[in-house]
Amino acid sequence: MDYSQFLYMKEEVSLIVVMAILFLYDLIASEKARKYFSVVACVLLGAHIIYNLIPTSTPGSAFGGMYYYTPMMTIIKSILTFGTLIVFMQADLWLKREDTKFKQGEFYFLILSTLLGMFFMIASGHFLMFFLGLEMASIPMSTLIAFDKYRHNSAEAGAKYILTAMFSSALLLFGLSFLYGACGTLYFEDIPALLTSGNYMQLAAFVFFIAGIGFKISIVPFHLWTADVYQGAPTPVTSYLSVISKGSAVFVLLTILMKVFAPMVTEWQNIIYGLIVITITIGNLFALRQKNMKRFLAFSSISQAGYILLGVIGGTAIGMASLVYYVLVYMVANLAIFGVISIIEQRTEKVSMDDYNGLYKTNPKLTFLTTLALFSLAGIPPFAGFFSKFFVFMAAFKSGFIVLVVIALLNTIISLYYYLLVVKAMYINKNDNPIEPIKTDCYTKISLTICLIGIIGLGIASIVYETITAFSYGM
Amino acid sequence: MNILLFFVIIPILMIFFLWISKNRNQIRGIMVAGSSLLLILAGILTYLYLTQRAAGDTAEMLFRSDYSWYSSLNIKLSLGVDGISVAMLILSSIIVFTGTFASWQLENQTKEFFLWFCLLSLGVFGFFITIDLFTMFMFYEIALIPMYLLIGVWGSGKKEYAAMKLTLMLMGASAILIAGILGIYFASGATSMNILEIAKAGNIPHDAQLIFFPMTFLGFGVLGALFPFHTWSPDGHASAPTAVSMLHAGVLMKLGGYGCFRVAMYLMPQAANELGWIFLILTSISVIYGAFSAIVQTDLKYINAYSSVSHCGLVLFAILMMNQTAATGAVLQMLSHGLMTALFFALIGMIYGRTHTRDIRELSGLMKIMPFLSVCYVIAGLANLGLPGFSGFVAEMTIFVGSFQHTDIFHRVITIIATTSIVITAVYILRLIGRSFYGEVKNPEHLKLTDATWDERLSAIVLIIAIVALGVAPLWMNNMIGDSVLPIVKALVIK
Numbered sequence: 019m020d021y022s023q024f025l026y027m028k029e030e031v032s033l034i035v036v037m038a039i040l041f042l043y044d045l046i047a048s049e050k051a052r053k054y055f056s057v058v059a060c061v062l063l064g065a066h067i068i069y070n071l072i073p074t075s076t077p078g079s080a081f082g083g084m085y086y087y088t089p090m091m092t093i094i095k096s097i098l099t100f101g102t103l104i105v106f107m108q109a110d111l112w113l114k115r116e117d118t119k120f121k122q123g124e125f126y127f128l129i130l131s132t133l134l135g136m137f138f139m140i141a142s143g144h145f146l147m148f149f150l151g152l153e154m155a156s157i158p159m160s161t162l163i164a165f166d167k168y169r170h171n172s173a174e175a176g177a178k179y180i181l182t183a184m185f186s187s188a189l190l191l192f193g194l195s196f197l198y199g200a201c202g203t204l205y206f207e208d209i210p211a212l213l214t215s216g217n218y219m220q221l222a223a224f225v226f227f228i229a230g231i232g233f234k235i236s237i238v239p240f241h242l243w244t245a246d247v248y249q250g251a252p253t254p255v256t257s258y259l260s261v262i263s264k265g266s267a268v269f270v271l272l273t274i275l276m277k278v279f280a281p282m283v284t285e286w287q288n289i290i291y292g293l294i295v296i297t298i299t300i301g302n303l304f305a306l307r308q309k310n311m312k313r314f315l316a317f318s319s320i321s322q323a324g325y326i327l328l329g330v331i332g333g334t335a336i337g338m339a340s341l342v343y344y345v346l347v348y349m350v351a352n353l354a355i356f357g358v359i360s361i362i363e364q365r366t367e368k369v370s371m372d373d374y375n376g377l378y379k380t381n382p383k384l385t386f387l388t389t390l391a392l393f394s395l396a397g398i399p400p401f402a403g404f405f406s407k408f409f410v411f412m413a414a415f416k417s418g419f420i421v422l423v424v425i426a427l428l429n430t431i432i433s434l435y436y437y438l439l440v441v442k443a444m445y446i447n448k449n450d451n452p453i454e455p456i457k458t459d460c461y462t463k464i465s466l467t468i469c470l471i472g473i474i475g476l477g478i479a480s481i482v483y484e485t486i487t488a489f490s491y492g493m
Numbered sequence: 494m495n496i497l498l499f500f501v502i503i504p505i506l507m508i509f510f511l512w513i514s515k516n517r518n519q520i521r522g523i524m525v526a527g528s529s530l531l532l533i534l535a536g537i538l539t540y541l542y543l544t545q546r547a548a549g550d551t552a553e554m555l556f557r558s559d560y561s562w563y564s565s566l567n568i569k570l571s572l573g574v575d576g577i578s579v580a581m582l583i584l585s586s587i588i589v590f591t592g593t594f595a596s597w598q599l600e601n602q603t604k605e606f607f608l609w610f611c612l613l614s615l616g617v618f619g620f621f622i623t624i625d626l627f628t629m630f631m632f633y634e635i636a637l638i639p640m641y642l643l644i645g646v647w648g649s650g651k652k653e654y655a656a657m658k659l660t661l662m663l664m665g666a667s668a669i670l671i672a673g674i675l676g677i678y679f680a681s682g683a684t685s686m687n688i689l690e691i692a693k694a695g696n697i698p699h700d701a702q703l704i705f706f707p708m709t710f711l712g713f714g715v716l717g718a719l720f721p722f723h724t725w726s727p728d729g730h731a732s733a734p735t736a737v738s739m740l741h742a743g744v745l746m747k748l749g750g751y752g753c754f755r756v757a758m759y760l761m762p763q764a765a766n767e768l769g770w771i772f773l774i775l776t777s778i779s780v781i782y783g784a785f786s787a788i789v790q791t792d793l794k795y796i797n798a799y800s801s802v803s804h805c806g807l808v809l810f811a812i813l814m815m816n817q818t819a820a821t822g823a824v825l826q827m828l829s830h831g832l833m834t835a836l837f838f839a840l841i842g843m844i845y846g847r848t849h850t851r852d853i854r855e856l857s858g859l860m861k862i863m864p865f866l867s868v869c870y871v872i873a874g875l876a877n878l879g880l881p882g883f884s885g886f887v888a889e890m891t892i893f894v895g896s897f898q899h900t901d902i903f904h905r906v907i908t909i910i911a912t913t914s915i916v917i918t919a920v921y922i923l924r925l926i927g928r929s930f931y932g933e934v935k936n937p938e939h940l941k942l943t944d945a946t947w948d949e950r951l952s953a954i955v956l957i958i959a960i961v962a963l964g965v966a967p968l969w970m971n972n973m974i975g976d977s978v979l980p981i982v983k984a985l986v987i988k
Binding site for chain 2: 336339393398399400404408409411412415416420423424427428430431434435438441442445446480483484487488
């Protein structure tokens with residue numbers, strides 16, 4: 019066997035090393051050393067990112083085509099790991115609580131194993147591999163969601179998640195079995211040659227596939243779990259779920275659509291078209307009436323998923339670059355808001371939007387950051403969200419989906435309205451009992467500063483997008 | 494380094510220094526220094542522009558430079574100005590300067606107010622110096638969003654409603670505008686978003702023009718208070734704090750007219766010729782309807798806001814006439830209206846700060862109590878109704894002379910209809926002045942009020958000087974603008 023194949027799997031291998039170290043640390047560290055658990059985890063993950071930052075130049079495949087590598091994957095994986103690092107920092111305060119303190123190691127191990135699953139899912143060259151990655155990303159996730167098991171909501175959300183996840187996996191597998199029946203192979207490389215346009219069995223396979231993956235991205239109509247789970251899960255897990263889990267699923271959807279289902283392009287474009295329209299619209303309309311911040315962000319993230327798919331629909335290189343960029347920008351903004359929600363929840367147990375009334379008077383800095391993040395999500399310049407929105411619109415427009423772009427654009431007005439409602443609550447609404455001034459801990463400060471730099475800098479510094487574009491050829 | 498870049502750098506530096514400022518004196522110092530620098534810079538730019546033109550440089554845009562930005566998407570930071578943009582930059586810098594002094598007394602969250610105010614001016618200046626569709630649009634939106642917080646937090650009256658309405662309507666328009674801009678870019682098949690290059694190639698297909706011209710025109714037109722999408726303007730301006738009303742009515746509404754002219758009409762001349770009549774009718778309605786609405790209002794700010802709708806309507810009206818005289822008049826009207834309306838809003842803010850009412854039924858005999866403010870108000874009013882010697886006369890005269898050059902019935906009739914707005918303006922201005930400024934003082938409480946302080950005087954005097962200067966010596970400005978509208982007007986003539 020040629021062991022040099024493992025060199026393609028640099029990211030996965032080094033992530034496993036990080037996991038192993040953390041696992042051992044959990045086992046052998048003394049009470050005193052455990053205080054530095056977060057530091058160790060963050061430093062290790064940071065080292066992992068730096069070690070894997072530079073993409074290997076040559077694309078290639080390993081293990082007979084089961085595993086694929088392109089330089090773009092490194093970018094995608096770095097983005098996901100980077101998001102995970104921020105989640106780690108934001109989770110510290112929550113993990114230090116009495117009821118979660120003793121399971122800190124488990125949190126890191128579980129999150130990293132979902133991340134590993136996502137890595138395999140993205141890099142897969144075979145549907146079996148893809149499915150293994152997907153499951154590896156889903157099952158530990160449900161334990162994470164139920165991490166605060168003494169909180170009724172959390173346990174319920176965990177159960178909800180695992181049930182829907184299993185159901186959607188079943189659908190996905192059903193689709194894959196159709197595909198196997200139609201093509202006789204599950205290798206990504208071999209399938210395109212065997213697909214023909216207008217074959218109903220293959221179409222059914224595709225529909226089941228999109229239903230399964232749509233659950234992970236929470237596309238309407240597969241979004242019904244989202245709000246409850248987001249609300250019930252511990253906030254750091256929610257932010258992980260809304261950003262990294264969603265992002266990885268979008269990346270893999272893009273890869274598979276472009277690589278595997280390329281011959282059925284007209285069919286899948288029609289399906290995605292419809293999905294985008296209802297996802298954006300329904301996500302927006304439901305977000306209008308939400309009073310709980312986490313539920314509100316759940317619906318906002320559903321509609322954002324629709325915008326992300328705008329990058330998919332063209333199936334072009336510019337679409338892919340804009341999609342990866344969009345996910346990065348969305349990640350930074352969403353993590354900033356979740357960071358603020360998380361710290362406010364930890365300190366005061368308040369998550370209702372009404373509690374945020376008059377926040378500006380007591381916590382100007384947190385409010386300011388949240389405002390910028392909301393503006394970025396709404397797509398307002400000079401913040402990064404404007405650029406990412408413009409670029410996905412541009413990509414879709416270039417591929418000729420003009421009406422779709424106009425629908426999406428009109429939807430940005432609805433989304434602006436509900437984002438402004440939060441801004442209004444924080445700045446304008448009066449509150450007799452506002453949230454008292456909150457002391458942010460060091461980790462939250464660092465993570466929020468990184469997010470702030472990202473929100474302002476990612477758009478203005480064109481180098482990020484240009485780098486992503488430069489590597490978008492490989493896929 | 495390109496001199497135009499300073500128009501963006503100075504507001505950014507102002508934002509940065511405001512961010513780290515500690516107390517109110519520092520904030521005031523930063524604002525005065527920054528806005529004076531901008532004013533001086535605008536003066537220098539005008540001088541350089543005129544000398545370069547005098548030296549025989551006939552390029553369409555001067556001070557051109559391109560900075561590569563998103564090169565894979567052909568997005569560049571392209572800078573360049575012609576006479577129209579120079580005029581607009583002068584206007585913006587005057588209004589930012591006077592707006593600073595008009596909000597000198599502001600006490601509630603001063604730092605944040607000026608922070609958003611500077612972001613707003615960054616957007617305005619950036620919009621006028623760039624000629625790249627993407628960057629233009631970006632600065633356009635930067636100028637829109639601070640309005641929400643500026644009105645919502647520091648405003649008065651039904652500010653939350655007004656702020657939300659204004660933001661959503663303007664952002665809605667800009668959403669349509671994005672589609673228009675993308676349409677222009679992709680339909681032209683250009684390899685850059687530079688307006689000059691797209692215009693020079695001039696190969697946007699006719700069908701595409703018919704789709705994207707209305708989108709672009711409407712997108713910009715909403716900001717220019719195009720009927721029936723003007724409804725954000727009265728509420729927004731009435732609720733906004735003084736300096737924001739000044740900047741918004743004075744400069745931001747001009748972004749609409751400027752964009753319609755420079756982007757929509759310049760790049761899609763065929764559609765402009767074919768569909769122009771629809772918008773011409775709409776703008777005429779704006780002109781007349783705004784003026785009539787102003788008559789029935791009793792709130793000083795609402796009167797002025799509806800008057801703005803009417804006068805900004807004239808800007809769009811004039812550019813749709815598509816000849817050099819009218820287009821020059823349009824730009825003059827932008828300048829003139831910007832200065833006048835800023836003066837109005839500044840004075841209303843000052844009066845309201847003293848009387849705590851803007852209802853003209855409750856105000857009377859102000860001339861006796863605060864002579865300086867009242868005289869300034871009368872001057873602004875006279876300029877507004879087009880008295881010779883003030884800028885309003887020059888602008889409206891040019892517009893109507895230009896409009897009447899068309900020989901067909903439709904244009905003639907619509908010009909005559911629009912001309913009646915001058916008379917209606919006189920009605921509401923004179924009625925207001927007679928009722929509120931002359932006569933006996935009815936409310937004895939008002940007798941205790943004081944006249945303007947030095948900062949208020951400065952802000953009003955600077956604006957009055959500009960209005961009179963433009964009214965007395967319009968020729969150099971007229972020539973500068975007239976030369977620059979020519980390429981656009983030429984493009985609009987279908988071969």
